[in-house]
Amino acid sequence: MAKIWKSQNGNHHECGYSQIIQRHENSDMYWTMHKDVKKMFQLLSNESELLNKKFILIHVSSHSHLEERYFFPAEISALEFTLSNGFSRIYHQIVGIAKIYPRGYGGGLRQYSDTYHKISCWDNHPDDYKTILLDLLSFLNFQGNELNEKDLNEETLDLPYLYTIETEMFSNMMNTKISLENLYKTVFPNHNPEYIKLLFKIGSLERLFNEMINKFNIHLNGHYISPGFSLRDILGSDMYGLGLGCTFHEVRDIAFKCSRSRVLQWMSNICKHLNKYTSLKIIPGRNVALLLRDGSRLIIEDENTPITRQQLGMKPLTEYLINYHQKYYCDDNID
Numbered sequence: 001m002a003k004i005w006k007s008q009n010g011n012h013h014e015c016g017y018s019q020i021i022q023r024h025e026n027s028d029m030y031w032t033m034h035k036d037v038k039k040m041f042q043l044l045s046n047e048s049e050l051l052n053k054k055f056i057l058i059h060v061s062s063h064s065h066l067e068e069r070y071f072f073p074a075e076i077s078a079l080e081f082t083l084s085n086g087f088s089r090i091y092h093q094i095v096g097i098a099k100i101y102p103r104g105y106g107g108g109l110r111q112y113s114d115t116y117h118k119i120s121c122w123d124n125h126p127d128d129y130k131t132i133l134l135d136l137l138s139f140l141n142f143q144g145n146e147l148n149e150k151d152l153n154e155e156t157l158d159l160p161y162l163y164t165i166e167t168e169m170f171s172n173m174m175n176t177k178i179s180l181e182n183l184y185k186t187v188f189p190n191h192n193p194e195y196i197k198l199l200f201k202i203g204s205l206e207r208l209f210n211e212m213i214n215k216f217n218i219h220l221n222g223h224y225i226s227p228g229f230s231l232r233d234i235l236g237s238d239m240y241g242l243g244l245g246c247t248f249h250e251v252r253d254i255a256f257k258c259s260r261s262r263v264l265q266w267m268s269n270i271c272k273h274l275n276k277y278t279s280l281k282i283i284p285g286r287n288v289a290l291l292l293r294d295g296s297r298l299i300i301e302d303e304n305t306p307i308t309r310q311q312l313g314m315k316p317l318t319e320y321l322i323n324y325h326q327k328y329y330c331d332d333n334i335d
Helices: 002-009 013-042 047-052 103-115 129-140 149-153 173-187 193-199 205-215 231-235 259-277 317-329
Strands: 055-065 070-082 086-094 162-164 202-204
Touching (some): 013 202, 055 259, 070 103, 070 173, 162 173, 202 205, 205 231, 231 259
Parallel strands (some): 162 202
């Protein structure tokens, strides 16, 4: 295989060998992920545990040069949610590389940016990589502790699986993993490479969705099976527009390219689909975005903000209607 690689790419034999080894390692990680996700759902003993389990979705747009296999984060969005309460926390950061980008890659990086996310490698976006990395890892750490450099020097941090789409145009699980690893290596070049490789566990969003469906036994419902059924089609439906992207993409009217809108879209589509076939209740503003009068959409970002009648201390709507009917339509009030 290495000889074929060399003949096709004109690379040194060892370069081809290293590429093949990397593909083999990535394949091992992929199948390990499948087993881990399946085992995690097997350990959920009932529906209540599933409804209240926390999951983190992540989408990374990369400063990329595809031919050279160079990936570095351009935009990172991560979302924490549960099926029962929907959205709880979100992380978003645009990352610049104007000061460090590989000079020979400039044209390819710009072409990729113009095609996909519009975050140019030459623009002055935030590039304090240590702060960005610590903020991101603090968010991803379910313990909720703010991490510092000392915590990372110990190389003991254990992150949960981060779920993203397996493959979409210009993005996939491996590119996401490589981008995050390159961010870490830029901040801590002397840390153990094996530790960095194991730190970012990227899970398949399709696999996560499929295990949810199996746990609810939806796959046993004959109405659920339809021609052309695809988990990826469901996850990618209802592209969100105005209101859910970051400021950078919103002002350019390209919110659909924004990583922030992508993770919100995935969460919403999972919840809406499960709501059709299970007892899962949808909370507007939490599981799905609220549609405002101007056509924009809104997710309530503070999980402590009361938005339901129960949280606001209001009586059920039926009780108001009964009182209204008794007041205005009972016999005592008829002239």
